[in-house]
Amino acid sequence: MERVQTGANMALISAIVAVATLGGFLFGFDSGVINGTVDGLRIAFDSDDVGTGFNVASMLLGCAVGAFVAGRLSDILGRKRTLLIAAAFFIISAYGSGIAGSSGEFVVYRIIGGLAVGAASVLAPAYISEVTPAAMRGRLSSLQQVMIIVGLTAAFLSNYLLAEFAGSSTDQFWLGFEAWRWMFWMELIPATIFLLALFFIPESPRYLVTKGDRDKAHSVLYRLFGDATANRKVGEIETSVSNDHAPRLSDLLDKNTGKIRRIVWVGIGLAVFQQLVGINVVFYYGAVLWQAVGFSESDALKINILSGAISIASVLLAIALIDRLGRKPLLLIGSIGMAVTLAIMALAFMSGSLVDGKLQLSDGAGLAALISANIYVAFFNFSWGPVMWVMLGEMFPNQIRGSGLAVSGFAQWVANFGITMTFPIMLASVGLTGAYGFYAISAALSVIFVWMMVRETKGLELEQMEG
Numbered sequence: 001m002e003r004v005q006t007g008a009n010m011a012l013i014s015a016i017v018a019v020a021t022l023g024g025f026l027f028g029f030d031s032g033v034i035n036g037t038v039d040g041l042r043i044a045f046d047s048d049d050v051g052t053g054f055n056v057a058s059m060l061l062g063c064a065v066g067a068f069v070a071g072r073l074s075d076i077l078g079r080k081r082t083l084l085i086a087a088a089f090f091i092i093s094a095y096g097s098g099i100a101g102s103s104g105e106f107v108v109y110r111i112i113g114g115l116a117v118g119a120a121s122v123l124a125p126a127y128i129s130e131v132t133p134a135a136m137r138g139r140l141s142s143l144q145q146v147m148i149i150v151g152l153t154a155a156f157l158s159n160y161l162l163a164e165f166a167g168s169s170t171d172q173f174w175l176g177f178e179a180w181r182w183m184f185w186m187e188l189i190p191a192t193i194f195l196l197a198l199f200f201i202p203e204s205p206r207y208l209v210t211k212g213d214r215d216k217a218h219s220v221l222y223r224l225f226g227d228a229t230a231n232r233k234v235g236e237i238e239t240s241v242s243n244d245h246a247p248r249l250s251d252l253l254d255k256n257t258g259k260i261r262r263i264v265w266v267g268i269g270l271a272v273f274q275q276l277v278g279i280n281v282v283f284y285y286g287a288v289l290w291q292a293v294g295f296s297e298s299d300a301l302k303i304n305i306l307s308g309a310i311s312i313a314s315v316l317l318a319i320a321l322i323d324r325l326g327r328k329p330l331l332l333i334g335s336i337g338m339a340v341t342l343a344i345m346a347l348a349f350m351s352g353s354l355v356d357g358k359l360q361l362s363d364g365a366g367l368a369a370l371i372s373a374n375i376y377v378a379f380f381n382f383s384w385g386p387v388m389w390v391m392l393g394e395m396f397p398n399q400i401r402g403s404g405l406a407v408s409g410f411a412q413w414v415a416n417f418g419i420t421m422t423f424p425i426m427l428a429s430v431g432l433t434g435a436y437g438f439y440a441i442s443a444a445l446s447v448i449f450v451w452m453m454v455r456e457t458k459g460l461e462l463e464q465m466e467g
Helices: 002-006 010-020 022-036 038-045 049-076 079-099 103-129 134-166 179-185 188-198 205-210 214-225 227-240 262-276 279-292 297-325 327-350 363-382 384-394 398-429 431-453
Strands: 353-355 358-360
Touching: 010 022, 010 103, 010 134, 010 188, 010 214, 022 049, 022 079, 022 103, 022 134, 022 188, 049 079, 049 103, 049 205, 049 398, 079 103, 079 179, 079 188, 103 134, 103 384, 103 398, 134 179, 134 297, 134 384, 205 214, 205 227, 205 398, 214 227, 262 279, 262 384, 262 398, 262 431, 279 398, 297 327, 297 363, 297 384, 327 363, 327 384, 327 431, 363 384, 384 398, 398 431
Parallel strands: none
Antiparallel strands: 353 358
């Protein structure tokens, strides 16, 4: 029914979404691969807790810059060209991170990878939202999160298999290189596919209109939706975009008050709260976390794979509901669920005791922590995981979409860096109880934020978004 009503060329749209979400896969793989390499990095570079934390978190500095620059660069070069640059950076980073001989060299390559991840994180959902029908935009944009989780799970599985075949992540494998180095090199395969596939997708019609190329925009829209819809869409886009200047950062300010627009603060809030609930502690430090409470390295890596499978199932459920229930209800359900499960984890860790410097939990507390952690991951990926990226890709008016994404994406990755960098320090000071208690409080506060600040965007055309 939706295909008949929209008149959309679903074969072309599906192909475009498939290519664009490869950026999400690489986002997930690049973020998750570090999970199994922490011990290797610590030994290879002889780093302490702070040094290891920076090696893990260094990519996120690049992510913050990449998200900010990509949002603006996409207004100048276009969505497609900017994604091509990101794909090249993925390849450079994957090779360099594995070959690095020092901590400084490793950080440089991880920052290059971060530039690519940051760019892909904001541009893929935005690009998808600009070429898909409003009636199914939420579901198709949510596929970005599916691919992020698939990428994470692929990294976890790859890490596990390489560690198993080699004996451990720090043992030598093919060609005399340690297994942890091969974990990074596995990314070269999807990164190369992404680069080549990008040459076969069109530029965003909304970008083409802002650059004054009406004929090319009409051609793309004609291929996507047919002639009648293409003529209407071009007119609507032209109306929604200010004709007196190209998009710029100053558009984020209200012309009447000179203050930052409310919609920008909402975007920043969504981006920051997604990180304050601590999800990337599970993604980046999952193996370390579960080893800290008594699991072996092998068992910890298996738990990561289980978490990845649960995440995929949760995102698929979100896809089925996001265009029916809407964005705001999913965010509220997720926030409440995460607050409860994080609190249970904090209480479980509180009951443990230190033995030889490691936290030991009773069988009951360990089981409660494990179950709560996986339910927490499910709630996140049912809500804030996909919905935050969907909303950032669609909530801003055409005139400020690139700039709004730049600022929100920058805030998201700065928060990500802060949470990731501070976890080893919190683990050594206030322990897992203090860390997860903080994440639980953040999840509870996000309920209030969503209730008071977030407006529903379900079913609205991008040209109907107000700033």
